[in-house]
Amino acid sequence: MAKTRSKYVCSNCGRQSPSFLGRCPSCNEFNTMQEVIEEIRKPASAKQNRQPAHTLRSVPQRLSEISSDAGERLYVPVEEFNRVLGGGIVPGSIVLIGGEPGAGKSTLLLGISALLAQTIGVVLYVSGEESKQQIKMRADRLSLKADDLFLLTETNLGNIFEQVQQIDPTILIIDSIQTVYTEELESSPGLVGQVRECAMRLQNLAKSSGISVFLVGHVTKDGSIAGPRVLEHIVDTVLYLEGDPFQAFRLLRSVKNRFGATSEVGVFEMQGAGMVEVPNPSEAFLAERVINAPGSAIAVTMEGTRPLLVEIQALTSPTSFGNPRRTPNGVDLNRLLLISAVMSKRVGLKLHEQDIFVNVVGGLKVTEPASDLAMAMAMASSYYDKAIPADLAMMGEVGLSGEIRAVGQITARLNEAAKIGFKRALVPRMRRKLEDVPAGIEIIPVRNVAEALNIAVPK
DSSP states (O other): OOEEEEEEEEEETTEESOOOOSSSSSTTTBBBBEEEEEOOOOOOOHHHHHOGGGGOOOOOOOOGGGGOOOOOOOOOOHHHHHHHHHHSOOOOOEEEEEEEETTTHHHHHHHHHHHHHTTTOOOOESSSOOHHHHHHHHHHHHTTOTTEEEEEEEOOOHHHHHHHHHHHOEEEEOGGGGOOOOOTTTTTTSSSHHHHHHHHHHHHHHHHHHHHEEEOOOTTTTTSSOTTTTHHHSSSSEEEEETTTTSEEEEEEEEEEEEEEETOOOEEETTTTEEESSSHHHHTTTTTTTTTOEEEEEEEEETTTTTEEEEEEEEEEEEESSOOOOEEESSHHHHHHHHHIIIIIIOOOOOOGGGEEEETSSSSOOOOGHHHHHHHHOOOHHHOOOOOOTTTOOOOOOOTBBBBOOSOOOOHHHHHHHTOOOOOEEEOOOOOOSSOOTTOEEEEEEEHHHHHHHHOOOO
């Protein structure tokens, strides 16, 4: 009989320890060390380990002899979902989808499952958290009908594999990976050992059978996928469903994709009919924009390969406390502090005695430095209480000396701005001339924030 021993594994970073630790030494998180029971098997002798060549499941092969044709992608009748996956579902791939509770992961996947069952083939939706009646009620509310969509409420991985063998689905959806367990491990579902082992077996199923597997993953308090970090290395694609629970828009962001571009974004809107794709996100984000309002600027950012026009609002007001407040919503706090310091030092704005509030409309999170110029001009517009021209879009990174640095894919950004209807654009001054500039939009190159301020907020 094999002996057993216990070890402790951090559920956040995967560090192993022979004893319990209140705080993980690697990631400095508290109460993340979980006990894992493992078996100690007697090592086999070298003679027993030696296997005949014909029993090997894989043999070396010349690179020139390997075919690059892995099969056509499975088209999803939702363009935003296809964009994030890189053009469709790759047969035999395994995709992990995470997000905050209530973001709409189950709603999105149930709608996608019904569409795939109508167009591609049999889809098996396995739920370990909801009953069949609950899923049926959601499907009726979303008006979903698909004869080839099968529902299964099961958490035992062995029983799930039996049903997969009988039904032979094209798509398998597990909601969620933290509820699935295998009887060969004594630990509870959701612990490090169970999550890692179940994910590995689902990966082997996908690669050996060609079934595309979608896994739903819970997230921790810091927004990362719960469970061992190796879970994100096992899967082919990692998607995060982001969005403010009080806003209608949801962003499906790709942070890892072996078959397409990373940082790709698909935009959806939560409606009564479920998660509905937004084909023109820039127009949707600017639909409620107030024209000629002080403190409002339009930034042209890139999310993956897609340009997006977002409204950045800023509000400055005299502080009532000793230390002025800096409150960001949708932008990084350190970036806000940097821009406010540059505007105070290089332009002369007395922001040291002003509270500054910055908000990105629509519940979006903008991390690209190309939005620095719009944030700076929004602050100045609110400080002087003068509106920025409504037909002016901005793009550019602000340096510590107040210079405007170049950003990538300017042509794509200008095309998107011109399509929405903007007539002018503030861009960084570059050495070479821009090519393929769209017609109907005036390019205004600026060297520093002082030049941009004279154009955007003329005194």
